[in-house]
Amino acid sequence: MEKKGWDGFEIGAMLRTFDGAVRDIATTLPENRPYSQSSSFTASVADWRIEKPLFNKDYCIDCQFCWVYCPDMSIISRDKKMIGIDFDHCKGCGICVEVCPTNPKSLLMFPEQKDEESALAEWPKKEKKADTEVKED
Amino acid sequence: MSEIKKIKNLKEFSTSADRFEGANLLCPGCAHSIIVREVLNATNDDLILAASTGCLEVCTAVYPYTSWDASWIHIGFENGSSAVAGAEAMYKALKTKGRLKQPDRTPKFVAFGGDGATYDIGFQWISGCFERGHNMMYVCLDNEVYANTGGQRSSSTPIGASATTTPAGRISYGEKRNKKDMMAIMAAHGAPYVAQVAPNKWKDMVAKIQKGFAAEGPVFINAMSACTTEWKFAPEDTISISDLATDSLVFPLYEIIDGTQLNITYRPKNIIPVRDYLGAQGRFKHLFTKQNEYLIDEWQARVDAKWDYLQRREEASV
Ligand SMILES: Cc1ncc(C[n+]2csc(CCOP(=O)(O)OP(=O)(O)O)c2C)c(N)n1
Ligand code: SF4
């Protein structure tokens, strides 16, 4: 995007999130939204991460704890199912891993360079302990 | 009348399409963002939003980007409340004159401000908005410190916390004044709805936001916002620290209707010691010394007394 200087804007200028009108934004999923270059959705914070979360769907119970507690809208859930991670916007905080209640966890942190295939291959097995209590929603 | 969005359970909630975007510059693990998501996703109505200066505002409107998929305005530190109140007054005027372009829409007016903006610097403006009775919601993102400028104490900072302007050291144990009771002050305005929320209790929070949206008149929400940077805990612990706060009753969850009816909305099954909450955060580290340990007992006594008071008010229905 071509950046204007601070004095290149008219006083009272408004940044538009979308190119064109969107009538019901609250019911339009990101993939169907005409984001403009002014939306931070089009930017990336991937380079903030040292570690990233990876997802193993074999253990996931679709509880959506990761979705509701991710501060960065980076857990992608569709039709009540967790389907993956948005690595442009994930900052690698690790909250999703902490709140994941399954045993073993369905989300784990790995070094940023780790490839998904080898992570899945070495995913830990079920731990024997009684205190993996599922929080009530 | 607007329809209330149906959110029976978390699966249903997860079908929401966020109107707050990533690649904002809030710290990894920042609770401000979790709160904003829960507030915005509580409705499908149009949103008219304002933010006072502070982490949320500074990090979500960084040139050339905006992270908001709704009308959003920032003016100054003190006046997020009056910015939204002005928009609401204009909306009412256009409605009365029959000049709304989309009269079928039922927009919600929400202002966000930090505790610095709310408890201190914007207090007069908020009080004015509530006295005038605007149909708006004010959400305080209460991280108990001026986070955006490096951690100065505010009148929300609790006793014993080390802040940059009340540092703990050889002589001082940190902040010496008790946290201001903003809930009581806002309820005293006679507001139809005042509630304390925490993002780790998403269901309680969403229910309160929806009640707030349904109320006629000004609504105050005090939202606990655990700050990884200033409270000094690891970013992945934002939710577990919040759990410690709500389950130790340091941060009790309750609502006050019409300034008089107080209801407790969350009673922990196991109440945990305040010590566990304090011990999990770097800002209270110095309390765990021989010389300061008495302050932890005082903390516990204050929390017990407040819980007792809240229960008595609930029982007496006042
Ligand atoms: C009138 C005025 N005074 C001081 C400042 C500097 N300032 C900007 S943000 C900020 C701290 C905000 O603290 P708070 O409201 O608690 O929000 P937080 O950053 O903690 O979310 C301060 C002091 C300002 N912008 N305007
Ligand atoms: S690591 Fe943090 S930002 Fe990334 S998906 Fe998990 S909760 Fe979201």
Ligand code: SF4
């Ligand atoms: S928290 Fe874990 S189990 Fe629940 S939806 Fe997310 S990945 Fe699946």
Ligand code: SF4
């Ligand atoms: S300093 Fe605290 S409130 Fe501010 S962005 Fe960082 S975590 Fe959030």
Ligand SMILES: [Mg+2]
């Ligand atoms: Mg603050």
